[in-house]
Amino acid sequence: MEKEKLEQLFDNLQGSFDIASPEEGHQDRFLAKLNSSKGVVTLPKRKKSWWKPVSIAASAAILLALGIGLFTKGPSVAEQVAEISPEVSQSQFYFANLVAEQVRTLENESTPETKQIVDDTMKQLKRLEADYTQLEQNLLEGGNSKLLLSAMITNFQTRIDLLQDVLNRIETIKNLKNYDDENYTL
DSSP, rough: OOOOHHHHHHHTTTTTTTOOOOTTTTHHHHHHHHHHHOOOOOOOOOOOOOOHHHHHHHHHHHHHHHHHHHHHHOOHHHHHHHOHHHHHHHHHHHHHHHHHHHHHHHHHOOTTTTTHHHHHHHHHHHEEEEEEEEHHHHTTTTOOOHHHHHHHHHHHHHHHHHHHHHHHHHHHHHHHHHHHHHHHHO
16 A cells, blocks of 8 residues: 555544443453353364265275286286287297396306406396396387397397307307316426
8 A cells, every 4th residue: 555545544433432441340241250160161063074984985995906007017018019919929938038048057167267257248148138128128118020030039139149159159269278287287
C-alpha cells in the first residue's frame, strides 16, 4: 500500500478504535473462571473413517507389487534370442561350452612365464563377450537379423581362435623352456 492510502485508512478509522480499559478485577474474574473449569473435559468420539484402512491396504499392495516387480526378472536375453532364432540358441550353447572348456584349459596352463599372456587373453575375451552382449541387444531391438546372427557366430569363432592360438603359444613357451632346461643340465 502506498503511504497516502495507509494514512487515509487510519484517518477513516479515527474514533472507532476500542480504547476503553476493562473494569477493575477483570483479570481476577477471568482466572477464577479458568481455574474452576479444570475438570476433565470429554470430547465427542470421532467417527471411524472407512477410507483409512483401505488406503493403508492399497499402499501396502502397491509397495508389494513394486517390490515383486523389482526382484523378478522377465525372460533373459538368451531366452529372448532363442525365441527369435532357436538355431542361434543351440549354436550359442555349443560355442559357449567350447569356449568355457578352452578357458579352463588356459587357466590350468597358466604359469609364471605365461601369466602375462593369459591375463591379456582374458581381457580380450571380456571385450569379445561385451561385444556379443551388444549384438544380442541389437538383435532383440529388431536389427538386421541375418547380419547380426552372422556377427554373433563370428564373435564365437574369434574367441575360439584366440584361445586356440594362445594355447599353442603357451605350448611353444613350455617346449622352449624344457629345451633350455635340457641344454643347461650338468
